[in-house]
Amino acid sequence: MRIQFLSLLTLWTLAGSVSALEKSLSITLTAGKHDLKDVPVCVPLSLPKEQAKHGDAEVSAGEAMLVGQLTPPSITTEDVRPAKDGLVRRDLHFRVPALMAGQSITVTVKTRALTPVPDPTVLKWLGESRGTELVLAARTRDKRRPILRYMNQAYDKSTPDRRDRTYKVFHHLYDLAGKGFVTNGGENDLKSGEKKKLLYPHHRGLMFAFNRISYGDKQQADTWHCNKGEHQSHVRFLNEEAGQVLGRHRALIDWHGRDDAVFAKEERELTVYNMAGGTLVEFAARLRTANGPIKLDGDPQHAGFQFRAANEVAATTAAQTYYLRPDGKDEPGKTRNWPEVKTHINLPWNAMSFVLGGKRYTAVYLNHPRNPGESRWSERDYGRFGCYFAYELTAERPLVVNYRIWLQNGEMTGEQATALSNAFVAPPTSK
Numbered sequence: 138m139r140i141q142f143l144s145l146l147t148l149w150t151l152a153g154s155v156s157a158l159e160k161s162l163s164i165t166l167t168a169g170k171h172d173l174k175d176v177p178v179c180v181p182l183s184l185p186k187e188q189a190k191h192g193d194a195e196v197s198a199g200e201a202m203l204v205g206q207l208t209p210p211s212i213t214t215e216d217v218r219p220a221k222d223g224l225v226r227r228d229l230h231f232r233v234p235a236l237m238a239g240q241s242i243t244v245t246v247k248t249r250a251l252t253p254v255p256d257p258t259v260l261k262w263l264g265e266s267r268g269t270e271l272v273l274a275a276r277t278r279d280k281r282r283p284i285l286r287y288m289n290q291a292y293d294k295s296t297p298d299r300r301d302r303t304y305k306v307f308h309h310l311y312d313l314a315g316k317g318f319v320t321n322g323g324e325n326d327l328k329s330g331e332k333k334k335l336l337y338p339h340h341r342g343l344m345f346a347f348n349r350i351s352y353g354d355k356q357q358a359d360t361w362h363c364n365k366g367e368h369q370s371h372v373r374f375l376n377e378e379a380g381q382v383l384g385r386h387r388a389l390i391d392w393h394g395r396d397d398a399v400f401a402k403e404e405r406e407l408t409v410y411n412m413a414g415g416t417l418v419e420f421a422a423r424l425r426t427a428n429g430p431i432k433l434d435g436d437p438q439h440a441g442f443q444f445r446a447a448n449e450v451a452a453t454t455a456a457q458t459y460y461l462r463p464d465g466k467d468e469p470g471k472t473r474n475w476p477e478v479k480t481h482i483n484l485p486w487n488a489m490s491f492v493l494g495g496k497r498y499t500a501v502y503l504n505h506p507r508n509p510g511e512s513r514w515s516e517r518d519y520g521r522f523g524c525y526f527a528y529e530l531t532a533e534r535p536l537v538v539n540y541r542i543w544l545q546n547g548e549m550t551g552e553q554a555t556a557l558s559n560a561f562v563a564p565p566t567s568k
Contacts, residue, residue, distance in 0.1 A: 161245050162247075164243070164244050166178065168565050169565070170239070170563075171556075172235075173237075173556075173559065174235050175232060175233075175235070176564060177564075178230065178231055178232065178567075180228070180229045181226065181227075181228055182226070182228065183225070183226055184224060184225050191380075194206060197244065198242055203234075205231040206229075206378075207227050208227065209227065211406060212387070212421040212537065213539050231382060232412075233565065259381050260380065260383060260411055262379055262386060269286065270286045271286075272315075281315075282314070285309070285407065286318075287306070287308055288307050288309060289306045289371035290303045298329075301323070304367075307322075307342040307344040309343075312494075312498070313415065313545070319446060319498060319500075320444070321446060321520070322342060323341045337519065339361060340445035343442075344445070345420070346369065346439075347359075347361065348440050351431070351434075352428070352430065352431040352432065353429060356395070356396075367394055367395055368393050371389075372391055374386060374388055382410065383409060383411065385406065387405065387406040390402070391403075406421045415545035417542075418542045419541045420539070421537070424536040425530075426530050426532055430530065431529075431531075432529060432530075433529075433530055437525060438517070441523055441526065442538060443523030444500055444521070445520060446489070446500070446519070446520025449494070450492070455520070457491070458470065458520060460472065460488065462484065463485065463551065463554075463555070465551065466551070469518075473516055474514070475514055482511045482513055484512070485562070486504060488549065489522050497547055497548065498545065498546060504540060505538075505541075505562055508538050513526065
């Protein structure tokens with residue numbers, strides 16, 4: 138299965154290379170049946186090699202000047218009409234301030250910013266290991282706000298404590314001030330030798346795994362709990378992007394069975410958009426079998442892509458957690474779980490509002506309709522929610538998934554969550 142953006146492929150063919158960098162491209166964007174506001178837009182392009190460098194682009198819509206960024210295709214756009222001979226596939230990213238339902242606007246693009254910004258705010262990767270931490274920072278100043286941290290320590294089974302800290306990779310999400318994590322890290326959050334009660338430490342941050350996996354000659358694996366030698370391991374980074382519109386990295390991750398052998402290989406891609414009012418993270422993954430067919434299955438609490446809030450929510454504030462769903466806001470402490478609630482499937486979005494450090498946050502989980510179904514949802518008052526599905530993985534049928542997480546301070550309405558979903562699944566089309 139492959140996930141494709143709704144925008145059309147735009148071909149930019151230039152005769153020769155004379156003054157190529159001074160050429161411009163006009164793109165017409167048209168909204169669908171929904172009003173869109175402050176929406177990230179991705180336009181797949183085919184460019185001459187000399188114009189295909191990563192980095193800033195200048196985008197103008199009438200009198201408005203927008204910041205653009207060129208990147209290689211993502212997991213979700215790689216198969217969108219590959220470039221013709223002699224051209225290179227690139228994705229152009231920028232934010233559209235507003236576009237009403239059915240409205241069209243024409244934007245002009247230059248592949249380098251001709252009007253330099255004195256000290257632009259950019260997303261960039263830092264850390265002892267390249268790609269470890271994504272920060273929002275001015276290019277020439279030291280002030281930085283961390284947004285996302287990739288937890289990718291090498292697998293270490295020398296002691297039970299070291300194994301507990303390293304048996305899976307995941308991403309931590311910071312609060313909007315960059316002061317601390319809003320997500321749970323399990324034993325990773327403890328100092329060496331520290332003893333502290335952790336509730337459900339196998340749920341960690343933004344993570345992707347399945348607890349009922351079967352393959353080969355009656356072999357089984359659980360990459361969620363990892364209790365019998367199973368684990369996930371970071372192999373290497375495949376790509377890294379940084380700029381004014383987004384920061385992205387893609388990592389190669391091996392899935393190991395109980396015998397330590399690799400039975401599946403995952404490309405995991407996290408994209409963070411530079412947005413006002415909150416943090417928007419896009420999660421995409423492609424999972425391939427390393428040998429023969431694999432049956433991916435699980436239960437709603439221990440499979441799929443899930444968000445887990447920090448341990449403090451489970452320990453002290455769970456009674457203040459509530460869920461906002463497409464059919465309305467529920468009471469604090471009330472949850473729905475499939476299969477007890479058989480209609481709790483195939484949601485376009487779900488939102489959890491929780492209290493951490495005396496402050497309320499809302500996290501919205503956005504489910505793309507091209508993900509496998511049926512998607513079976515689960516919720517916990519201690520801050521873990523998401524959905525899973527069953528899937529038959531073969532060499533000819535890799536698994537591709539695509540989700541988004543929106544985090545903001547305070548509460549939000551169902552209309553706001555629906556707007557985020559519309560922007561995700563029905564972005565403007567282009568020509």
